[in-house]
Amino acid sequence: MNEIKAPKGTHDVFPPEIGKWQHLENAIRSYYGRFLYQEIRTPLFEHSELFSRGIGGETEVVQKEMYTFSDKSDRSLTLRPENTAAVVRAVIENNLIETMAPLRFYYFGPMFRYDKPQKGRYRQFHQYGIEVLGDDSPQVDAEVIFAAVDFLRELGIAQVQLELNSVGCPSCRPAYLEVLRQAARAEGERLCADCRRKIDGNPLRIFDCKQHACGEAARRFPVIGDHLCAECGEHFAAVRATLSWMNVPFELNPRLVRGLDYYTKTAFEVTSGQLGAQNALLGGGRYNSLVRELGGPDLAGIGFAAGMERIILHLEHLEPPAPRPLFVAYGESQWLAHAVQLAQVLRKEGYPVYVDYQGRNLKKQFKKADRIAAAFTLVLAADEVESGSVSVKNMASQQQSKIHLKDLNEWLKKNY
Ligand SMILES: [Zn+2]
Ligand SMILES: [Zn+2]
DSSP, X not given: XXXXXXOTTOOOOOTTHXXXXXXXXXXXXXXXXXXXXXXXXXXXXXXXXXXXHHTOTTSHIIIIIOEEEEOTTOOEEEEOSOSHHHHHHHHHHTTHHHHOSSOEEEEEEXXXXXXXXXXXXXXXXXXXXXXXXXXXXXXXXXXXXXXXXXXXXXXXXXXXXXXXXXXXXXXXXXXXHHHHHHHHHHHGGGSOHHHHHHTTSOGGGGGGOOOHHHHHHHHHSOOGGGGOOHHXXXXXXXXXXXXXXXXXXXXXXXXXXXXXXXXXEEEEEEEEOTTSSOEEEEEEEEOTTHHHHTTOOXXXXXXXXXXXXXXXXXXXXXOOOOOOOEEEXXXXXXXXXXXXXXXXXXXXXXXXXXXXXXXXXXHHHHHHHHHTTOSEEEEEOHHHHHHTEEEEEETTTOOEEXXXXXXXXXXXXXXX
């Protein structure tokens, strides 16, 4: 029969790589807990409308990359392409605004985008991220950015660059978009057909176009930084000042607009040059209109999302500790019951223990012990069972000692 393969753009994770994932997940829990973030888990699929309304109908993500399907009741559902809209939906729906404080969340898990698979990029990929709701102060922007960059440093990813911009707000952006439209129209046929279509809707999305000519044109466009209202300008200045207090270096990138429509004011991206080409590790920003757009109250928000596969690629140096199993061997099958019971006792003490049930001779059991990289093999045979003891062989030094079962725990504490 034909072998069934995993779908394109997906990947399996197993040892030893799984150790890096567990390390990263544990690090997220422990690091972001220090800032009072708590975990939130939302469904892998949502009503499609959540993303078209939340992310923006004209973004690449919504137009080209979503896994959208109808269920048996003809509802349009979408596998989540990102998690901010879902977190905001969950906060509104569960009335967390009233019942939880502070409104700080972290998450990690799979996201889905029909994208071109390449190194570190998959169709089922994983993101972790944080979201802060209900705080509009520029200091919280800086704290979120600090927590994004400092976490990477703690993981051992040192060579990161932070790019920063402000993308304005509903009071200054419309006027800027008009200026941008004029500039885009003046480019005429130099822009690709896709970008010409974006001019009337959201011309900011032209900055995301990967066509060379459009990128060239975008470099001639006016930038939002020259059109910020006083409030956005002051907010952005305070974010930069706080980052300086926090000793977080950054570069201003006036063309950084992020690929999702919900961003307002602060936008940022963190890249790493460590693996050769510039590699985006995470991106985020403020989204002060999103809660209202999704039917909630007027509540500010800010957060970021990071690509876990990309970060795992940067953890090559990391060697998670391998388990050091105890192998319980038995001389003849009549001692199997003793072996099973000894294994139970040792597991209760917290040791990883393996018993080979196939009734093979001791020589073959020792071979198996080598294959699973056992630290010690504990042998039960006639001698041992009669004297209430066990022979313990240190697999590295080949040293063997006979230990009374009542002393075994004490002995392992010293020697394991
Ligand atoms: Zn503004
Ligand atoms: Zn284009």
